[in-house]
Amino acid sequence: MANVPDGPRFYNPAGPAVVHSVPLIPLPMAYYRPPGPAPDPVVVRDLTRLQDELRTRIRLEPLPQEPQLIAGCDSSFPTPETVLSVFVLLRFPSLELVEKVYHVSPVTLPYIPGLLAFREAPNLLMAYEKLRQQPDIIMVDGHGIAHPRRMGIAAHLGVELDVPTFGVAKQKLTGTFQEPALTKGSITPLTDKQGELLGEVIRSKDKVNPLFVSPGHRCDQATATRLTLACLRGYKLPEPTRLADHWAEEFKKEVR
């Protein structure tokens, strides 16, 4: 069994079990220590500073007009050392798929909370360049300004492309919120310690975990939330993200 860390182990992949007469509680795979060397503290410091520079370029504003084309993007990892990024382009508001492209390249950085963009954005940009038509706005899988330094991957991509973006994440990275009601369409604010709005927590489907929606660049909260709701089609994930997810899995089969 590869990738098993040394030292004490708390993960029990087989489910209920007994070791030394002590029942082990099943925990998610996240409790495995990530493979590879620990992130270089100097690299982390430099990337963090770069984020602070990029942050000054963010503009939060409403879209000048209703989008005609909306993009969705996602990344997957066919192997631990290769990243595959996908861009899908959908007509809005019909949501029909008009384009799907992908790009594969070597992984250059491990996953580090807060620095996700430096791991995935370079390859996402390569995939973006393969689109024949450009979107009016991009829905990114991950956070926009709902980030410790307000520079989630959605904001990062938006600034580098200077294209409107917003983020739709499945898990919280930072901030506090109250659980929205369990009915589709319920919304509560995601705020920082000072009470500033970072994003909105949206129940995209009855009784499923909510989504975390935040603006990235050249977009505001109202627009991000409105477009997210307009892209729902009975699934937890809005169509741009859901289709990008789907094709990331399909393309992965082709490259393995």
Next chain:
DNA sequence: GCGACAG
């Protein structure tokens, strides 16, 4: 010192 920690 102790938690929290997108994908």
Next chain:
DNA sequence: ATCTTGTCGC
């Protein structure tokens, strides 16, 4: 993100 079986609920 990725591995991985069955299972519970609407």
